[in-house]
Amino acid sequence: MSDPDAVRAALSSGHDGVDVSRETLMRMARFADLLDAWSKRINLVAASTGGDFWMRHVADSAQLLRLKPDARHWSDLGSGGGFPGIVIAxxxxxxxxxxxxxxESNRKKAAFLQTVRAACASCARVHPARIEDAVMRLPAPEVITARALAPLADLFSLAEPWLAAGASCLFHKGRxxxxxVEESRxxxxxxxxxxxxxxxxxxxxxxxSQVRRAPNSH
Structure with missing residues (x-):
C-alpha cells in the first residue's frame, strides 16, 4: 500500500493539487503501512474502498488544504482511521x-492514532475523549473537520463552543x-x-462559516 508514486498521484489530483516534498510523501507512505497493519485487528477503513485507498481516502482528505491554505490550527472530530486529520497533519x-x-473516543482507534503520530505526524495531538468533553477544554481551532460522522445539525451542536469563538468548518458530505443543510437551518x-x-x-x-444559533432556538 505504501507506493510513493501512488501518493504523489493522489495528492496531485484535480485542477489544483497539493504539492508535497519527498519527505512528506514518505510520511504518508508510512501512515498507509500502519493503517494496513492495524486494519487487520480493528475496523479502520471500509473494505469496499481498500482498492481505491489513495484517491478515496488520501486525496479526499488532502483537498481540504486547498480550501484553507493559511490555516495552522485544525481540529478533526471523530478521527477514526485518520481521515482527514492525520493526512492534514x-x-x-x-x-x-x-x-x-x-x-477520538474509541480507545483502540485513539491508540492507532497515537502510533501514527509518533511515527510520522508530529504536529498532531491525539485526544481520547468524547467530542463534547474535548471542545470544552481544548482551544478553538481555525478549522473544524469531520468525515462520515453525524448529521450537520448534530455537528454544529457538538462544536458549538468553538463555533462561537469563530471557527469555520470543512465537512465531507454525500449525496x-x-x-x-435544509434541516439544520x-x-x-x-x-x-x-x-x-x-x-x-x-x-x-x-x-x-459564521455559524450561530437561530433566534429563539435552544
Missing part, C-alpha cells in the same frame, strides 16, 4: 506552528447533503459554500 508537518487536534444560521470533491464524485465539501 502529515501535510502540515513541515509548517511552523501547525497543530492538528484529533478527537444527501442538501437535506441536511431550522435551528442554525451560517454561510455556506459547496465544493465538489476532487476525489469522490458522489460527495462534496461543505465550507461553512
Amino acid at each position: 502529515i501535510l502540515l508537518s513541515e509548517t511552523e506552528g501547525a497543530r492538528v487536534d484529533l478527537i 444527501g447533503y442538501a437535506d441536511e 431550522a435551528h442554525w444560521r451560517f454561510d455556506l459554500v459547496v465544493h465538489d470533491s476532487v476525489a469522490a464524485p458522489d460527495s462534496v465539501i461543505l465550507d461553512i
